[in-house]
Amino acid sequence: MIRNVIFDFGAVLFEWNPHHIVNSFTTSQPEREILLRDVLQHSDWLSLDRGTMLIAEVIPKFSARTQIPSQRIEDFITHIQLSLTKIRQTEILFNQLTQQPYSLYYLTNMCSAFFDTLYEKHHFISFFDGGLVSGKELVMKPEQEIFMRLCERYQLTPQESLFIDDNSENIQIASALGFNTIQFNQTQTCFQQIEKQLLPH
Incomplete structure (x- = not known):
């Protein structure tokens, strides 16, 4: 689940x-x-x-x-x-997920100045329930530490969480830690795979 x-x-x-x-x-x-x-x-x-x-x-x-x-x-x-412009289709997906009973988080490798700029510029980021930015945490993907810290900070169970990332190394580590994962690419197939798993049919 x-x-x-x-x-x-x-x-x-x-x-x-x-x-x-x-x-x-x-x-x-x-x-x-x-x-x-x-x-x-x-x-x-x-x-x-x-x-x-x-x-x-x-x-x-x-x-x-x-x-x-x-x-x-x-x-x-x-x-x-x-x-760093928005990927429109992911934003649409994200907005659909805010209408569902999921908690939404981010886990990104990014310097804090870049993140702060994005946060000011893009209103939708405030709809996340929380998340970690490597530049603020001083650890980064694919190190296990950042995944564990996310779980501890927000009381997440990996088995109840779906992690979406484009980097295969990050996906491998997350899978090894028990997360459900989807390796992302900007294809219709990938979006359909995510929707099938998360949105009501």
């Missing part, structure tokens, strides 16, 4: 496509490659998500490493935040 539904944010509720993000920021192929490799795929970005570094700290580090001026890096980070 599913009582709780837990959503990831990036690539589930909000668009998150690193290649698209860099391609829409610059037409320069060398700059695209640098931003992808040395910013979005760099361990400093993970530190940002984990909350062990702040945006103000990573900008000069990214700038020094890439030789891209810090103002340009700052513009890129603003661009990233603007790229």
